[in-house]
Amino acid sequence: MTVVIGFEGSANKIGIGIIRDGEVLSNPRRTYITPPGQGFMPSDTARHHRAVILTVLKEALEQAGLKPADIDCVAYTKGPGMGAPLVTVALVARTVAQLWGKPLLGVNHCIGHIEMGRLITKANNPTVLYVSGGNTQVIAYSERRYRIFGETIDIAVGNCLDRFARVIKISNDPSPGYNIEQMAKKGSQYVELPYTVKGMDVSFSGILSYIEEAANKMLSSGQCTAEDLCFSLQETVFSMLVEITERAMAHCGSQEVLIVGGVGCNLRLQEMMGVMCQERGAKLFATDERFCIDNGAMIAQAGWEMFRSGQVTELEDSWITQRYRTDEVEVTWRD
Amino acid sequence: MAVPEFLQTAELLKQGAEARVYRAEFLGKPAIVKERFPKRYRHPTLDEKLTHRRTTQEVRSILRCRRAGICAPVVYFVDYTSHCIFLEEIIGSSTVRDHIASAQQSDSGTEQKLQQLAERVGQILARMHDEDVIHGDLTTSNMLLRHSQKDGEPELVLIDFGLSYISALPEDKGVDLYVLEKAFLSTHPNTEALFEKLLKSYAASSKKSSAVIKKLDEVRLRGRKRSMVG
Numbered sequence: 001m002t003v004v005i006g007f008e009g010s011a012n013k014i015g016i017g018i019i020r021d022g023e024v025l026s027n028p029r030r031t032y033i034t035p036p037g038q039g040f041m042p043s044d045t046a047r048h049h050r051a052v053i054l055t056v057l058k059e060a061l062e063q064a065g066l067k068p069a070d071i072d073c074v075a076y077t078k079g080p081g082m083g084a085p086l087v088t089v090a091l092v093a094r095t096v097a098q099l100w101g102k103p104l105l106g107v108n109h110c111i112g113h114i115e116m117g118r119l120i121t122k123a124n125n126p127t128v129l130y131v132s133g134g135n136t137q138v139i140a141y142s143e144r145r146y147r148i149f150g151e152t153i154d155i156a157v158g159n160c161l162d163r164f165a166r167v168i169k170i171s172n173d174p175s176p177g178y179n180i181e182q183m184a185k186k187g188s189q190y191v192e193l194p195y196t197v198k199g200m201d202v203s204f205s206g207i208l209s210y211i212e213e214a215a216n217k218m219l220s221s222g223q224c225t226a227e228d229l230c231f232s233l234q235e236t237v238f239s240m241l242v243e244i245t246e247r248a249m250a251h252c253g254s255q256e257v258l259i260v261g262g263v264g265c266n267l268r269l270q271e272m273m274g275v276m277c278q279e280r281g282a283k284l285f286a287t288d289e290r291f292c293i294d295n296g297a298m299i300a301q302a303g304w305e306m307f308r309s310g311q312v313t314e315l316e317d318s319w320i321t322q323r324y325r326t327d328e329v330e331v332t333w334r335d
Numbered sequence: 336m337a338v339p340e341f342l343q344t345a346e347l348l349k350q351g352a353e354a355r356v357y358r359a360e361f362l363g364k365p366a367i368v369k370e371r372f373p374k375r376y377r378h379p380t381l382d383e384k385l386t387h388r389r390t391t392q393e394v395r396s397i398l399r400c401r402r403a404g405i406c407a408p409v410v411y412f413v414d415y416t417s418h419c420i421f422l423e424e425i426i427g428s429s430t431v432r433d434h435i436a437s438a439q440q441s442d443s444g445t446e447q448k449l450q451q452l453a454e455r456v457g458q459i460l461a462r463m464h465d466e467d468v469i470h471g472d473l474t475t476s477n478m479l480l481r482h483s484q485k486d487g488e489p490e491l492v493l494i495d496f497g498l499s500y501i502s503a504l505p506e507d508k509g510v511d512l513y514v515l516e517k518a519f520l521s522t523h524p525n526t527e528a529l530f531e532k533l534l535k536s537y538a539a540s541s542k543k544s545s546a547v548i549k550k551l552d553e554v555r556l557r558g559r560k561r562s563m564v565g
Contacts, residue, residue, distance in 0.1 A: 147521065149521065153510065153513075153554065153557060154557065190378050190380045190381065192380075192381075192384065195381070195385065197498065198471060198472075198498070198510055198511075198514055199471065199472045199473070199474070199498070199514035199517075199518065200514075200517075200518075201510075201514060201517075235377070235378045235381060236381065239374075239376070239377045239378070239381060242376050242377075243352070243374075246352040247352040247353075249352070250351055250352040272376040272377075273376070275375050275376040276374070276376045279374075279375065279376075280350075
């Protein structure tokens with residue numbers, strides 16, 4: 001049996017999870033929530049993580065019913081992400097690894113999402129749509145790499161949603177995306193927005209500028225409601241995502257789709273992807289907010305795979321990096 | 336006869352991400368019919384707008400290319416109700432993708448031929464961009480080589496203008512090349528030098544290439560070094 005503990009804190013979530021051979025023993029998490037109209041700044045986020053990380057660690061061990069001696073390896077997020085929060089979490093991981101005398105393992109955050117999705121859904125070799133606040137990628141595995149077939153050429157889809165939420169002052173609790181999703185259910189009027197697909201790539205910055213410019217005007221003139229805007233924004237950006245996923249599937253001849261990342265728990269996105277899959281005779285795999293949104297178990301799971309394939313990170317190599325592409329990692333645990 | 340009934344008798348070649356492609360005969364000529372069927376995952380208003388826009392853009396770009404002497408299929412007929420385009424079938428052709436793949440497998444004497452082909456592609460794309468046509472989905476599968484009856488060089492034919500549009504912006508042209516670069520290098524491993532050749536020839540053939548290549552460098556940087564949080 002191999003037990004791995006994973007530390008994640010690359011953005012505004014801090015999570016610590018413990019995995020034992022594919023079983024999630026514990027996965028507690030805290031979110032740094034900012035007031036409406038504000039995003040989260042790196043230094044404030046790091047301060048939040050510093051304040052709660054030891055409590056979360058204690059919870060993770062207690063819920064799993066394990067002692068430090070039972071752990072085989074300490075995995076942490078090496079990147080990509082925000083510098084200050086990453087440093088905070090890596091420092092704690094490094095410290096406990098030395099206190100407990102356990103090997104360390106630096107994990108690519110995106111790979112964590114993919115491996116967690118594969119574990120939970122049992123998808124074998126899916127085309128992966130990875131959508132979150134910082135990432136928008138269509139990924140498929142080939143020859144020891146998760147290769148990026150399509151991606152955003154500017155901002156991530158989650159970033160577009162978050163910033164739209166700030167414009168019309170939607171609450172960040174529990175997350176702006178969740179609140180947009182709930183409001184969109186009450187919207188009915190479809191407002192046309194820019195739609196930008198370039199081959200298998202997408203662009204969201206034009207949509208954001210357009211809606212930033214138009215939103216308050218349209219709302220104050222009574223042309224449409226905030227709910228209508230949420231609805232139209234979701235319909236537009238999700239259509240783009242489903243379209244590039246379908247293009248990648250056609251390109252690779254794939255019949256499975258896995259959605260991961262924070263935006264991936266949006267049920268409307270899952271529903272649209274499901275319709276596309278049905279029409280192609282393909283299968284959709286998705287998870288809920290426990291595993292879609294950043295969490296510690298996903299780092300533990302990717303760490304588990306890496307550890308079992310013989311990898312460890314020496315102390316002097318246990319740095320972090322803000323920029324770390326999914327296709328930089330050699331996948332040593334898959335054929 | 337209405338178009339949907341006509342299609343029932345046609346031979347379905349493939350269902351891509353975007354459309355169904357049929358082979359049929361149109362007024363005695365061998366034709367390809369591209370049918371953009373409704374995508375049920377999209378909002379009906381958005382679907383109708385996109386489908387109509389893309390059908391229009393596709394036809395417009397093909398005509399613009401043909402007027403500029405760039406080979407593209409002849410448009411025989413367009414039906415905007417069922418969103419079908421009837422196109423000339425490019426007889427006796429193979430994709431550039433298959434051509435490169437088979438040339439890479441056979442070892443001798445193909446190197447120079449491939450370089451000539453890359454140069455040819457660069458020239459054609461330069462001419463297309465000088466006409467302000469942005470293809471939008473450049474891949475080696477969307478370029479055909481038509482082998483003429485004579486022994487001459489095969490003709491390069493551009494197809495699938497479904498995501499195309501008209502723009503004079505260097506940014507749009509740069510992204511067009513960036514899309515091709517990614518598709519080219521992921522489909523054909525170890526062809527960096529060949530693609531470099533293509534770009535050189537593009538730069539030499541287009542009047543406005545320096546701004547476009549500069550944008551291409553910018554877009555590449557955006558892709559590779561973009562900070563990725565979350």
